[in-house]
Amino acid sequence: MTVRPPSPPGLPRPGRAGADAAAADPAVAALGRGSPVGAELTGAVHSWDVSVGVDGPGTRFVAFLAGCPLRCRYCHSPDTWYRRSGRHRTVDDLMAEIERYRRFISVAGGGVTVSGGEPLMQPRFTGEVLRRCHALGLHTALDTSGFLGARADDALLDATDLVLLDVKSWDPATYRRVTRTGAVAPTVRFGRRLAERGTTIWIRFVLVPGLTDAVANVAGIADYAAGLATVQRVEVLPFHRLGAHKYAELGLRFPLADTAPPTPELLSRVRGQFAERGLTVY
Template sequence: MSTLSTPSPGPVRPGPGGPLTGSVHSWDLSIGVDGPGTRFVAFLAGCPLRCRYCHSPDTWYRRSGRSRTVDELMAEVGRYRRFVQVAGGGVTLSGGEPLLQPRFTGEVLRRCHELGLHTALDTSGFLGARADDALLDATDLVLLDVKSRDPATYREVTRTGRIGPTLRFGRRLAERGVPVWIRFVLVPGLTDDEANVAGVADFAAGLATVERVEVLPFHRLGAHKYAELGLTFPLAGTAPPTPDLLDRVRGRFAARGLTVT
């Protein structure tokens, strides 16, 4: 994956009656990571959570991005439209947390749909109530980051959040027939408790539209960003999961009849 652009920080323009703007941190091309095929991925700035394993602390604040109109972002999408379509991909809105900017996110997804592009929304679901029906109508796939099923563990992971909104959002997606890929980050000593893993697996298995579960091994690749920002990486002393632990956890999901990667 290579960064195509990292806009310099700038304020988000207000402007009632003017062009709809959002705070965009950067954009990228990815292959098989942020949805099917080769994808144009826009990372929106701002997130209400402070996950202990977050590898993008540079996206936490909206001021970390640059103000972009929908037309400006769509012009960038247009440069790669043919390429991603031929490669069986599309456009993914990620973050940060794209539902922190629901009007901007919804309009970009709608415009991508008009171009015949497959759309994906990468979200924690914590702000799922902000996604109105029109936004979901323009979303072909949701990459839903389920950080934990246990409320106490969820709060320990996110340092600010509650699991309830994510669970409600997941059920709403299933009721609407929206395809979902569940993402679960496996962190030794934090999210690997057997009861917690079983809870996430049960939740995923209970959603009729879950197409796959991605068990993502914790890594420390973003630690340098914390140093650059003068922050302490909370999990600096935590090792990635062993292959045996990964296999056991993936097996737990597979035992519930789920497709696991």
């Protein structure tokens, strides 16, 4: 149920949290951070949804924020790429929607997930929503690529129970082919920071035949995930073309229109690579 609002190598040196993402890609420096209007903090909210077992444990209220610095070839939500695709909403506005579902998601053992787009394009808004939810006793999750992980301050992470960390690829050339920008280094460092803090992590990896499926590429992610003490599970997500119609509606070409989903044999091999490192795999 989706509800739209009405009308590896080359890791940066430690100690440069404020500049890391910008160093990885200069365009990051110009990205929006969420803006206060009058006395209230507002964000660009694309839509919200209630999901079960997809965006964290239990039944969850999922807020999709607008804007993303990456352009992943397999993205199923191109309608969330730009901040202008969202509606300006205050934290109070979004919390009012969450309150409507609060008892339901609590009883169902769920919580609230802030997703996107990329929620760390709006770290102030994202952090305040997570803080308010945490104060209500709701389980909180942040769904992010980690590319803008340097924008997540300690206060935001203190209010986050779980991070769904989408590791696009390990091999630098493959990462750029997938995202068409940036580098994996900020994600790598962000995951290590989360582990050092004791934050629970679910690693997510989208398996695309002919793009992300190379044995060495998967092995790099598996080794990385196995080295993070707080990784609870790895989700290998099979590529699908269910979002192709959104590209057509936007007048865009879907880059992977001719790519088939992974075969059961390929899925088994990739999941096996993660399992061999002692990881719990879904």
